[in-house]
Amino acid sequence: xxxxxxxxxxxxxxxxxxxxxxxxxxxxxxxxxxxxxxxxxxxxxxxxxxxxxxxxxxxxxxxxxxxxxxxxxxxxxxxxxxxxxxxxxxxxxxxxxxxxxxxxxxxxxxxxxxxxxxxxxxxxxxxxxxxxxxxxxxxxxxxxxxxxxxxxxxxxxxxxxxxxxxxxxxxxxxxxxxxxxxxxxxxxxxxxxxxxxxxxxxxxxxxxxxxxxxxxxxxxxxxxxxxxxxxxxxxxxxxxxxxxxxxxxxxxxxxxxxxxxxxxxxxxxxxxxxxxxxxxxxxxxxxxxxxxxxxxxxxxxxxxxxxxxxxxxxxxx
Amino acid sequence: xxxxxxxxxxxxxxxxxxxxxxxxxxxxxxxxxxxxxxxxxxxxxxxxxxxxxxxxxxxxxxxxxxxxxxxxxxxxxxxxxxxxxxxxxxxxxxxxxxxxxxxxxxxxxxxxxxxxxxxxxxxxxxxxxxxxxxxxxxxxxxxxxxxxxxxxxxxxxxxxxxxxxxxxxxxxxxxxxxxxxxxxxxxxxxxxxxxxxxxxxxxxxxxxxxxxxxxxxxxxxxxxxxxxxxxxxxxxxxxxxxxxxxxxxxxxxxxxxxxxxxxxxxxxxxxxxxxxxxxxx
Numbered sequence: 196x197x198x199x200x201x202x203x204x205x206x207x208x209x210x211x212x213x214x215x216x217x218x219x220x221x222x223x224x225x226x227x228x229x230x231x232x233x234x235x236x237x238x239x240x241x242x243x244x245x246x247x248x249x250x251x252x253x254x255x256x257x258x259x260x261x262x263x264x265x266x267x268x269x270x271x272x273x274x275x276x277x278x279x280x281x282x283x284x285x286x287x288x289x290x291x292x293x294x295x296x297x298x299x300x301x302x303x304x305x306x307x308x309x310x311x312x313x314x315x316x317x318x319x320x321x322x323x324x325x326x327x328x329x330x331x332x333x334x335x336x337x338x339x340x341x342x343x344x345x346x347x348x349x350x351x352x353x354x355x356x357x358x359x360x361x362x363x364x365x366x367x368x369x370x371x372x373x374x375x376x377x378x379x380x381x382x383x384x385x386x387x388x389x390x391x392x393x394x395x396x397x398x399x400x401x402x403x404x405x406x407x408x409x410x411x412x413x414x415x416x417x418x419x420x421x422x423x424x425x426x427x428x429x430x431x432x433x434x435x436x437x438x439x440x441x442x443x444x445x446x447x448x449x450x451x452x453x454x455x456x457x458x459x460x461x462x463x464x465x466x467x468x469x470x471x472x473x474x475x476x477x478x479x480x481x482x483x484x485x486x487x488x489x490x491x492x493x494x495x496x497x498x499x500x501x502x503x504x505x506x507x508x509x510x511x512x
Numbered sequence: 513x514x515x516x517x518x519x520x521x522x523x524x525x526x527x528x529x530x531x532x533x534x535x536x537x538x539x540x541x542x543x544x545x546x547x548x549x550x551x552x553x554x555x556x557x558x559x560x561x562x563x564x565x566x567x568x569x570x571x572x573x574x575x576x577x578x579x580x581x582x583x584x585x586x587x588x589x590x591x592x593x594x595x596x597x598x599x600x601x602x603x604x605x606x607x608x609x610x611x612x613x614x615x616x617x618x619x620x621x622x623x624x625x626x627x628x629x630x631x632x633x634x635x636x637x638x639x640x641x642x643x644x645x646x647x648x649x650x651x652x653x654x655x656x657x658x659x660x661x662x663x664x665x666x667x668x669x670x671x672x673x674x675x676x677x678x679x680x681x682x683x684x685x686x687x688x689x690x691x692x693x694x695x696x697x698x699x700x701x702x703x704x705x706x707x708x709x710x711x712x713x714x715x716x717x718x719x720x721x722x723x724x725x726x727x728x729x730x731x732x733x734x735x736x737x738x739x740x741x742x743x744x745x746x747x748x749x750x751x752x753x754x755x756x757x758x759x760x761x762x763x764x765x766x767x768x769x770x771x772x773x774x775x776x777x778x779x780x781x782x783x784x785x786x787x788x789x790x791x792x793x
Contacts, residue, residue, distance in 0.1 A: 228646075250649060252645065255679075259634075260641075260676055263635050264639075264645060267579075267641060267646060269642075271652075290635075291635055291669070294631070295628075295629070298629060300620075
């Protein structure tokens with residue numbers, strides 16, 4: 196079990212973490228290059244361009260070409276970090292992402308910002324509920340959803356020299372702070388935040404905070420919930436899931452994403468084969484996005500701690 | 513007279529590529545013959561006269577890059593690579609075999625000498641501008657060549673790549689358009705007319721030239737000129753004939769992908785013999 200920060204505080208903005216980490220990586224490695232598609236202002240990478248005009252390339256509004264440029268840069272041995280809103284780096288340019296990077300077995304880091312409902316007032320056109328599903332379907336992809344700024348910074352740094360197609364799903368601004376500076380993160384290893392004996396809540400991204408809140412609510416009803424931060428959607432931590440499926444009689448997944456093809460699907464695929472257990476899924480169900488605040492949209496799509504509590508109680512009946 | 517003999521060599525190399533491509537496709541009994549035949553001369557000049565390559569070391573660091581964005585013309589490129597010694601000529605018989613390293617569309621992970629995986633049209637040009645950008649960032653002198661089809665210019669992604677190439681002044685990039693005037697379903701002017709192709713490239717500030725795409729001497733001259741252009745990318749539009757070299761198949765709408773009938777095979781036999789005869793003269 197991991198010690199997380201129990202008191203509710205905020206992280207740094209993840210976009211600022213992205214920019215400062217990029218600059219530091221560029222300072223140390225000439226091969227690091229970043230691509231943008233006219234959203235530098237949104238992701239706060241202007242300081243990166245000011246320092247490294249040749250290695251922060253703003254492609255303009257052309258995500259399809261940006262994926263191909265990333266592929267070409269990788270052919271020459273560069274390490275491209277490619278950012279746009281989650282919808283634009285996935286469904287907008289999916290064939291380019293799939294073929295020019297995935298199928299061609301090239302090396303790139305894709306950063307999709309404004310995860311799910313955190314796209315807020317950009318609304319349904321800009322709200323990615325399917326980006327994880329699209330990435331999960333690319334063979335050999337690594338799919339990660341960030342639940343904290345420390346996690347984001349550490350994983351950017353420690354995967355820089357790994358080869359392959361990585362997707363980082365992020366919230367652009369602040370989140371609930373979870374991790375201490377000395378927390379270790381490993382791709383393929385989920386993090387147990389709270390142990391429990393009755394139910395396991397497996398969450399990612401902003402839903403980790405809701406899962407922790409749900410645990411407190413459940414405690415009042417005498418239900419002992421384990422909470423796992425499964426930031427590593429693919430590869431998923433099979434060993435940990437099997438352990439907890441065997442330990443608790445219910446597994447509830449919680450994601451800020453369509454229930455089809457994301458975290459819930461990956462957990463189900465693992466457990467249905469290796470350790471069948473009763474399950475419930477919190478996530479967006481047969482709905483497109485819409486405008487609203489994150490809190491309002493969490494209510495609309497049943498992505499709150501209360502919804503997790505209801506699912507747990509239903510599952511334990 | 514070294515130059516003249518070199519040009520003769522390159523003409524001969526074109527004939528060899530054409531022979532091996534025809535044999536390769538005939539052996540498989542089907543394939544993308546039209547668009548393979550139309551790019552034979554540009555491949556011949558690039559690989560014989562222009563590109564810095566090492567067939568025994570395909571990932572040689574100082575190599576020039578070719579992206580065959582019209583990836584379905586793989587058979588012609590495979591013949592070229594085999595003749596240059598990247599892999600044994602017998603391997604050409606494995607085109608599209610189960611488990612082959614020579615799939616119908618070019619694949620960087622399967623075939624020695626292929627630097628980019630292509631096949632979904634419009635994507636290769638973006639990869640080529642990415643390679644050119646990567647080389648510029650690293651201050652490397654390597655050149656990048658890309659071959660796209662005239663039909664491929666239906667794809668919007670091409671224009672994104674042209675904007676990017678122009679904006680970043682990629683003078684280490686030379687784009688060739690195989691302007692054979694046909695796409696899969698018919699004449700490009702009828703299926704999806706892109707208007708004045710030359711003006712389009714000029715409007716993106718490309719150094720733009722149009723030449724006979726089957727004349728090795730002219731192709732070579734224009735590539736050398738294009739490589740001397742500074743601060744902007746170049747395009748050489750090749751006026752070509754789809755199916756070039758097999759008179760009976762030339763300019764047929766059906767020649768994009770053919771399954772060879774018995775009579776087609778006799779035609780192929782005839783041209784293979786004729787071209788081999790030219791080589792033995």
